[in-house]
Structure formats: structure tokens, C-alpha cells
Amino acid sequence: MQGTQTELFNSKEKEIIESMFGGEQKFKKEFPALYQDMEAAQKLAAKTKILKSASRQEANPGGWEEYEKLKLYYQPKTKTLRVKGRIHRSGHPQYMIAELDIRNGQGKSWKFSYTVEQCSFLIIDEEIRIEQSEIKGIRADVNYMMRIPQWREHLIKIGSLRQNAVETVGIDIIGKGKILHPVSKNGRPKINIVYFRWDASGSADYFYEEPDRINGNFCVYLPIAMQFELESGMVVASNPNVKGEVYIYSAAHSIVRFNNFEQIKLLPASQWDDRTMNQRVGRNKPLQYPTVNEQTSSGYVLIFPQHWKNAIEEGGVEGNDDFYLSLDVEFTCTDGNTYSLEIDSQLNPKKYEGGNVVEIPCMHLLWGCLEKTARIQTRNKGKIPVCDVKSGDYIASADGTYEKVVNIYTGNEDILKFIKAGEKTIKMTMDHPVMTKDGWKQARQVSESDQIFVEGKYCKVDEIYDEPYYDRVYSLELEKGEGFLANGFYVGDFAMQNSMTKPEPALSQDILDELEKFKNLS
The missing domain is CATH 2.60.40.10 (Immunoglobulins)
Known part of the structure; x- marks a missing residue:
């Protein structure tokens, strides 16, 4: 049949x-x-x-x-x-x-x-x-x-x-303007953002030491602020109705919306004062609004609260994600018309020279850590837990040299990858890199067929599995070099971990050719 x-x-x-x-x-x-x-x-x-x-x-x-x-x-x-x-x-x-x-x-x-x-x-x-x-x-x-x-x-x-x-x-009415946040402070091609930051030095453009949590998931914080001047004769209404759509997205994920529109401020720049407008809830909590360091009396300031009133699971974030901001808001002017302002992240943003459309760099969410008890060999303190390492300490690398720690990042994690090789064990986040005979691999990519660099030699992986953790994790950023020894394993530092790309399933050449053919139909 x-x-x-x-x-x-x-x-x-x-x-x-x-x-x-x-x-x-x-x-x-x-x-x-x-x-x-x-x-x-x-x-x-x-x-x-x-x-x-x-x-x-x-x-x-x-x-x-x-x-x-x-x-x-x-x-x-x-x-x-x-x-x-x-x-x-x-x-x-x-x-x-x-x-x-x-x-x-x-x-x-x-x-x-x-x-x-x-x-x-x-x-x-x-x-x-x-x-x-x-x-x-x-x-x-x-x-x-x-x-x-x-x-x-x-x-x-x-x-x-x-x-x-x-x-x-109507036509564009913004004559000129300047993005105040988010920006890359050191001219990097991407804007680096860190949640659960341990100290204020290092490679992050924005850090949030203790962001709020909803049901154990961390809340999204992102600074948005722009100063702009309107074309001659245009005036923003005294109580402008600011509305629109604001969200972040990435190549790996869909979107997270901004849900705090009632707290948006659009007012003459001369009326903005960080001291009176801002407030901090709790000692280590972020400010309600991003700080406007460049005070000006001309034009207007459009500024968003940093707290998005939305949460993402820690497992829903991958350390190598590039994030994009999409902002499309409308506001009213005294002529009774509604005008729009667009801010969009681009991999290669155009230089802004005025108008209602602004391009900014994409953002990189820095992530990835080790269990708090991982033992680190230091030059002057012997072997100490990673949670006791301080900025300025020198720690051992695989070639016998000692590298300076310039920054320490910490957060909380529910599940870690447990790896045993050469009679040594270590636990790390899924995105953290470890040196194998085939080069750097994220912990999620390691299998029992791999050989890992442990105490000067490559050892076969004996065990590897996901293990519940529910505790603090730490990552170290080095001044030079790309990795250090933790429990004898050669693991990547913070910069190495966040420079790795996630492998994607390869497409056949036939499919690539037909995708190109379809794109050229119009």
C-alpha cells in the first residue's frame, strides 16, 4: 500500500x-x-x-x-x-x-x-x-x-x-544635533556595554553594577539621549506628545521593546539639569537618566530613562551578540504637526550632518565568566580564587609570563559548563573560551573528543556536562595577552571571550547562488 x-x-x-x-x-x-x-x-x-x-x-x-x-x-x-x-x-x-x-x-x-x-x-x-x-x-x-x-x-x-x-x-525639521548617548567613548567601532560590573575601569563604554531583576532575570538598561536644534521658526510644543517605537535587536535574536515611554523627557536644553532631574534608587543602582556631560543652552534635549522595564534571561544573552538600537519617535510642535526622529545602529554608520535620521554604531554586550573558586596563579600572592584577584595583580599565562589585570567583571549565573581533563576540573559560562588542540573554543563547543591545554600539555576531555550553579562568576581583562591559567586550564581573558564569533551552520553553494539569483529579481 x-x-x-x-x-x-x-x-x-x-x-x-x-x-x-x-x-x-x-x-x-x-x-x-x-x-x-x-x-x-x-x-x-x-x-x-x-x-x-x-x-x-x-x-x-x-x-x-x-x-x-x-x-x-x-x-x-x-x-x-x-x-x-x-x-x-x-x-x-x-x-x-x-x-x-x-x-x-x-x-x-x-x-x-x-x-x-x-x-x-x-x-x-x-x-x-x-x-x-x-x-x-x-x-x-x-x-x-x-x-x-x-x-x-x-x-x-x-x-x-x-x-x-x-x-x-512634513520635511525634516532638525537642523543639527548631536548624539549624547549611546556613544563609543574611545573611538571604537562598537559601543561596549556591561551588566554586573565590578569596577569602573576597562573597556566598557557603559557599565551597570547592580541592575534590577524581574523573577531572577536581569533588566535591560540602555542610555539614549540627543541634543538638537530645530530649523528657524520651529518650536516644540510645551507638552509634546512623545510616542513611537524603540527596541533593540540582534542577528541572533528578535527584539526587546522599550516600555517606559511615560518617563521620556523632551525639553529645552537650558532646562535640563542632571542634579535635579536624576535620582539613584539604592547605593549601587544606575541613575534614572544617563548623565548629560555636555551642557548647552541651545536647542532641545530628548532623553530616555535608562531602565527599560523589561527583562532578559541570562541564558537569553550570548556574549558575542552585536545589538542594534532602533528608535522611531514622534513629537508635536507648536504648528500642530507631528514630526519624527529616527536613530538606528549600523555596522558602518554615516557621519551625522543634520536631519531627522541619525546613524550610530552597533552595540556589543560583553559577557562570560568563571566560577568564583577557580584558582589563579599570581606573581606575588600565590594561587588565589578568582574572586580575590584585584586590578593591578599580575597573573600567570600559558607561556610562563605574568600579565597585568586591568579590569574585573562579575555577574550571577544559574548554569555553568563543567569540564574535567588531566585530573583537573573547571566550571565556566557557555561562552567562555578554553584552549584546545584545535585552537580557542567556547565551552559550549567543547566535546569529549577534544584535547584541552592543562598545565603545559594537551589532555583528553574526561567529562563535560552542564551543572547548576546559582552563584557569582568572574572574568579578568588583561592589559596584554589573550589568556591566563585557571585551575591549570588555559582560558581566554575577557577581551578574547568577547571577540569570538559563534559558528553558524554553513549554507551550500547552490543555496547561496539561488539566494543571489532571487535578490536580483527586482
């Missing part, structure tokens, strides 16, 4: 495939590698009884949430239609393909194709020259499909979003 053939796509997904490719058979013929990859995912899903997931809003473990948005803006003065869209999905997608289809009531159409690899988000930002009379009946549709790694819960995600409401916007 022949088994029943399971269809690859359901009825809703077939509609999307029809729009993107002209039907399933055409998809199979023109993009065979992508189709076969989807087919393999479907068979695996059926075998393991995992249900495919079409587009839907759902919470992502770790405090992250999924997000979709599509908006249309028309600027009469420049006769420009701007289409802005974002898709943020969970599951560490291996790739995502999408099509933007814009049509008006007179039969005109515009199409754009997109692909992204090893990334959880897709950003759409297109401008079309169009007369105001042609806006009637305008509609924008985005159809997308993505492939989730096989070890994730959902293997295929296919979805769509539509927008036909057009917002009329």
Missing part, C-alpha cells in the same frame, strides 16, 4: 508561493536547491512530529519577542513615497527571502526582492517618486519565507504583511 504524500505547503503558504514565484512548480524548477532544502525540512518535521509554523506573533524564550511592521509615508513637497518595513523572527534563521510588491489604483506596480543569511531580521526601506494623485488605492505587500536550523522547534516559516494606510509627513 502506498503511503499518503504529505504536501510541502499548506493553502495559505501556497498563496504566498504563488505571489513570490508564480506557483510551487515554478519555484521547484527555477530554485531547485531552495525547494529541496524546504522539502528536506518538511520531511524532518513529519518524522519528528514537529509542526510547521506560519507567520504568527509569539514570545521567544529569553525575553525576546517577534515583530513585524510595514508603514507607508508620503512627503508632498518631494513627491516621495517611502515604504518602511521590518521583520524580526526567532529561531536563528539560516536564510530569509522576501518580496515587496507595491501597487496603486491606476495599475502601476513596483517590486523589490531581498535575501538575508544567518540573520534574524530583514529591514525594508524604499523610496519611490510618485505624484500625490497616484497615491489613491496604493497598497504594499511583503511575502517572505525562511529556513530555521534543524535543531530549532520550527523548520519553515512563511508569512506576509500588508499596508494600505498612507501617512502624510
Whole structure:
């Protein structure tokens, strides 16, 4: 008896495939590698009884949430239609393909194709020259499909979003301005942020010694502040209604929203005073607002409370994540109109020279530590627990030299990786690097087939597993060098740990070629 053939796509997904490719058979013929990859995912899903997931809003473990948005803006003065869209999905997608289809009531159409690899988000930002009379009946549709790694819960995600409401916007009214926070203080290409900071020196641009917790999860703190001047004759309303959307996201995760809008301040710069506006709750708690060191009497200050009123599980953060800020807020002026300000993180931000759109560097959340009892060989104090090491101490490296400790980071961790090799044991966070015969590996990557550098030689891993911990962890940053000895293991220092990239599943050349082919369709 022949088994029943399971269809690859359901009825809703077939509609999307029809729009993107002209039907399933055409998809199979023109993009065979992508189709076969989807087919393999479907068979695996059926075998393991995992249900495919079409587009839907759902919470992502770790405090992250999924997000979709599509908006249309028309600027009469420049006769420009701007289409802005974002898709943020969970599951560490291996790739995502999408099509933007814009049509008006007179039969005109515009199409754009997109692909992204090893990334959880897709950003759409297109401008079309169009007369105001042609806006009637305008509609924008985005159809997308993505492939989730096989070890994730959902293997295929296919979805769509539509927008036909057009917002009329005025011209940019910000003549010039300056980002006060977040910034890289030493000219680094990324903004370094640390939670659970032990002291105030070292490589972090922002540190939060004891951030609040919600149900044991740490709360997000991020400083946002900008000083700006408006074009001549423009004045912000006395009680401006500031609203919009603010969130952070990363290539590995979806988004975390800012949920503290009632505490935003938009006021003349001359009225801002750190001493009277700021307050600290508890001795080691962060200030309510980031400090504005550059006082000015001209223009306005837009400043956000640092506490986002949102939490992320410690397990929901990976030490090598680059985070991006997306800020799109609106405020009212005395002319009765609403104007917008956009701040977006970019890998290579453009120099800001005025206007309502500002690009800033992306952010790097520094992370990763050792168990508090890990023994560290020092030059003058003998072997001491890592929790007793001080900035300025010299500690042993693998080559017999001693390196100066310039900074100490600490936090709390629920689960550590336990490793035993050469009769020695150590516990560390999942992202912490340890030297193996194949080079540096994060603890999460180490297996019993590896050989680890312990007390001057490479030793086979005898045991490795996750172990509950629920206690303080510590990491050391060196002035020079990249690692030190802990319990005899050669482990990476803080800078080494945060410079490592997480390995991603490789895509075949056939799939890469077809992704490029799809991107060039528009």
C-alpha cells in the first residue's frame, strides 16, 4: 500500500508561493536547491512530529519577542513615497527571502526582492517618486519565507504583511544635533556595554553594577539621549506628545521593546539639569537618566530613562551578540504637526550632518565568566580564587609570563559548563573560551573528543556536562595577552571571550547562488 504524500505547503503558504514565484512548480524548477532544502525540512518535521509554523506573533524564550511592521509615508513637497518595513523572527534563521510588491489604483506596480543569511531580521526601506494623485488605492505587500536550523522547534516559516494606510509627513525639521548617548567613548567601532560590573575601569563604554531583576532575570538598561536644534521658526510644543517605537535587536535574536515611554523627557536644553532631574534608587543602582556631560543652552534635549522595564534571561544573552538600537519617535510642535526622529545602529554608520535620521554604531554586550573558586596563579600572592584577584595583580599565562589585570567583571549565573581533563576540573559560562588542540573554543563547543591545554600539555576531555550553579562568576581583562591559567586550564581573558564569533551552520553553494539569483529579481 502506498503511503499518503504529505504536501510541502499548506493553502495559505501556497498563496504566498504563488505571489513570490508564480506557483510551487515554478519555484521547484527555477530554485531547485531552495525547494529541496524546504522539502528536506518538511520531511524532518513529519518524522519528528514537529509542526510547521506560519507567520504568527509569539514570545521567544529569553525575553525576546517577534515583530513585524510595514508603514507607508508620503512627503508632498518631494513627491516621495517611502515604504518602511521590518521583520524580526526567532529561531536563528539560516536564510530569509522576501518580496515587496507595491501597487496603486491606476495599475502601476513596483517590486523589490531581498535575501538575508544567518540573520534574524530583514529591514525594508524604499523610496519611490510618485505624484500625490497616484497615491489613491496604493497598497504594499511583503511575502517572505525562511529556513530555521534543524535543531530549532520550527523548520519553515512563511508569512506576509500588508499596508494600505498612507501617512502624510512634513520635511525634516532638525537642523543639527548631536548624539549624547549611546556613544563609543574611545573611538571604537562598537559601543561596549556591561551588566554586573565590578569596577569602573576597562573597556566598557557603559557599565551597570547592580541592575534590577524581574523573577531572577536581569533588566535591560540602555542610555539614549540627543541634543538638537530645530530649523528657524520651529518650536516644540510645551507638552509634546512623545510616542513611537524603540527596541533593540540582534542577528541572533528578535527584539526587546522599550516600555517606559511615560518617563521620556523632551525639553529645552537650558532646562535640563542632571542634579535635579536624576535620582539613584539604592547605593549601587544606575541613575534614572544617563548623565548629560555636555551642557548647552541651545536647542532641545530628548532623553530616555535608562531602565527599560523589561527583562532578559541570562541564558537569553550570548556574549558575542552585536545589538542594534532602533528608535522611531514622534513629537508635536507648536504648528500642530507631528514630526519624527529616527536613530538606528549600523555596522558602518554615516557621519551625522543634520536631519531627522541619525546613524550610530552597533552595540556589543560583553559577557562570560568563571566560577568564583577557580584558582589563579599570581606573581606575588600565590594561587588565589578568582574572586580575590584585584586590578593591578599580575597573573600567570600559558607561556610562563605574568600579565597585568586591568579590569574585573562579575555577574550571577544559574548554569555553568563543567569540564574535567588531566585530573583537573573547571566550571565556566557557555561562552567562555578554553584552549584546545584545535585552537580557542567556547565551552559550549567543547566535546569529549577534544584535547584541552592543562598545565603545559594537551589532555583528553574526561567529562563535560552542564551543572547548576546559582552563584557569582568572574572574568579578568588583561592589559596584554589573550589568556591566563585557571585551575591549570588555559582560558581566554575577557577581551578574547568577547571577540569570538559563534559558528553558524554553513549554507551550500547552490543555496547561496539561488539566494543571489532571487535578490536580483527586482
